[in-house]
Amino acid sequence: MDTTQRTEQQRSADRRRRELLEAADRVVLRDGPQASMNAIAAEAGITKPILYRHFGDKGGLYAALAMRHTDALLASLRAALDAPAERRERVEATLDTYLAAIEARPQVYRFLMHPSEGGQGGDHGFDVGKHSAPLLRRMGEELAQVIEERLDLGPGTQQLARVWGHGIVGMMHAAGDWWLGERPCSRAELVRSLADLLWGRLAAAGDKVGGPGF
Amino acid sequence: MDTTQRTEQQRSADRRRRELLEAADRVVLRDGPQASMNAIAAEAGITKPILYRHFGDKGGLYAALAMRHTDALLASLRAALDAPAERRERVEATLDTYLAAIEARPQVYRFLMHPSEGGQGGDHGFDVGKHSAPLLRRMGEELAQVIEERLDLGPGTQQLARVWGHGIVGMMHAAGDWWLGERPCSRAELVRSLADLLWGRLAAAGDKVGGPGF
């Protein structure tokens, strides 16, 4: 009986937790990453201490929230990466999937990339290097694994794959961020340009006449 | 006489401003981006309102601070990019310059990448897309200009150059950030791996035997 009761309670707690996360989601979608705990609690129809009982602190809530979106986006990316097509087509599809996602819900994207960051909660630890958005890290690792599994890069494949994974993800992210702000071209054009870059057009390009060469 | 007096005052104000910036620099170097205005004022031996008279608000101070470091780093990068050598060598030198900089002073680097970002100062504006670190944007634009000036990419060169500029900078940044956290290899190896990526080794790589191909 004790067990059944505990499961019952846990079930209720989980439901509550999901409700709270959805409320938080709505607020973040509306207010961006500056969404305050007060606002989230109000949106959920409760008060702050409950949030803290469920998630510990703001970081906990944000981590839980980020996990959901990150998982969803990663699933899409994996699907694009696994489609049956030529390598270049798949790379383009993956880029396009990512860009479409950040285009569709920029607030969520922004939240994922800059998760609060602040908090004067005395953590004076040197956590430099780990400060990057978890989403970027996870995407980088994921891509690294795919590269390592499928590409033959000779000796040092594993290390090369990890560098490339993070590097390519960073390229995608920075280009996407800039593109989202200035909209200098269509999504398809951006995808093609980035794929061209990855396909070695930089190395293959000729020097401009009269210049010292790049 | 009026002019001389005003220049005298302005000179004094500028000196003061530089002193304040140096104090702020010390604090940021010590406390990271969470450095508070109070702490900075204390380090400078004065009180908050003076800071606000000089820089307007926290964003202003941070912008002024970031400008110094950004200018310095950009100058180094430009030098590496302009060195008399083969294209690949120059690319490697530039990557190495950046990585050496972030390796040498990670706190400054972190500050430049995530300039406060917070602040409850009711700016609920949808500034998504412009949220990226100014340093990244400036580096991207700079690189884009160099690419456009020196490379012959056929029609659409300008747009391609901008995409590549931001993309390459993002690649460098993300890989550097990851590398700084995990230190999976030497700086030289990282530089080589990234240059290899830019040189089209991704496209040239063969599929792994037995796999579906990437």
Added chain:
DNA sequence: CGTGCGTGTTACTAGCGGTAACCTGAGTCT
């Protein structure tokens, strides 16, 4: 009946960014 226990609230602390109001001393005009 009372005793826990989960669920929720109110009311608070400490610290932040930012500002209004005041003070102070040096130079200038009459």
Added chain:
DNA sequence: AGACTCAGGTTACCGCTAGTAACACGCACG
């Protein structure tokens, strides 16, 4: 001399935030 201006600086405050302690209701169990 004495009043007047004005830069430079301080105290004391506002409104906000994240986070917490302490108290109150409802409901099962012995």
